[in-house]
Amino acid sequence: MADQEPRDYVAVPGALQDRVILVTGASGGIGAELARNCAAFGARVVLMGRNVKKLESVYDSILAAGGPRPSIAPLDFEKADASHYSALVDGVRGEFGHLDGLAHLAGQLGEVAPIEHQDVVTWMRVMHVNVNAAFILTQALLPLLRLSQDASIVFTTSGVSQRARAYWGAYAVSKFAIEGLMQVLADETDTLTSIRVNSVNPGRIRTSMRARAYPGEDAGSVPLPSEAMPAYLYLLGPASRGVTGRRFDAQ
Template sequence: MNNIIRLPWQEFDTDSLRFDDQIFLITGAAGGIGSALTRELSTRGGTVIMLDKKQRHLEKLYDELCSENATEPVILPADLTQLNAENIGALVDGLEQDFGRLDALIHNAAELGTLAPLNQYDLQQWSTVMQVNLHAPYLLTRALLPLLQNAKNGRILFTTADSATQANAFWGAYAIAYAGVQAQMSLWHE
């Protein structure tokens, strides 16, 4: 007797999935998940704008992708700890001028910070974790909405963490930031 249940996505042919003529902006593009996403989208025809503070890592990934005959990515070195309402306009203006639209904004950058009790958490580290994980995604989403709306099916993806809903001791700033990201996802969806 065959008790195997086939789920709908198991029938989906991912090998033929293409992203030709689609433009993606990925934050944290030089890290593990970010570079894997960049590689996958680029090898399937997507144009990826790689945003990360680690320019040397972005350049290495760029060289690797170009040697693999992937779609040429775009390097956008930016430190999300420095992103604010005053300087985000220049970033958006550059993207609008160069691309005119975004098919997807993928919030992947993350700052873990230190693991410490809340009453002992370093306040500067707290600010950095909140800036990268919570404030920067809000600022980018708000500023880039017009470019996402210029796309046929613009979409926003957030990476998040289990600690957002299952906070554990010492994960204070990180857990609180991602609880805020999850609330933000729901509010943007509305």
């Protein structure tokens, strides 16, 4: 199974049965689709995001589809301090006791502009949301992931994470950093733990971020978030046991 291409994975019913999976960026785009898919395959999902109304709408859609009751964990990465992270950890521990999956989908595009014109405050915000918050959240949740028999952390990377391009600024730099975080943590957890750590490049996906990055593009020609699901479901479920430290293209 370890040689399977994640993008070709077909999850069987119940593939994530009883797993507890926290999804960041669950309020919209790829994260909302992933949250709904995790629940459809049996997971109890912790919906994390900053917009409670949008999280409630995802919550309702999961219940309407007959999925296990999810949990909502509002957190704005730009405003969160240590007390917010420890309250989150206490909440997950109190409700579920442990965590089997952590899928990082939250992210910001920042400005598509030359380095010379990148706004410094925006740059720092992108680096904070895309990199620092992913690190802080992962660190805070590691004790709960260690309590799982089979835990999976999935970071979300991008097409500009290994070979950057002009004007992708803080976004590209943040995705290089996410690859580094994934590799460091995968190496640290490699043999001693039941935690695996990987990254997924979703490819071009029809979301509000994509529309901001390519305002002139015909949105109808861009694949829907469902196209990225097989890779994430593969990495979050038992089929990927033993796979760690790798970067996958979802398309």
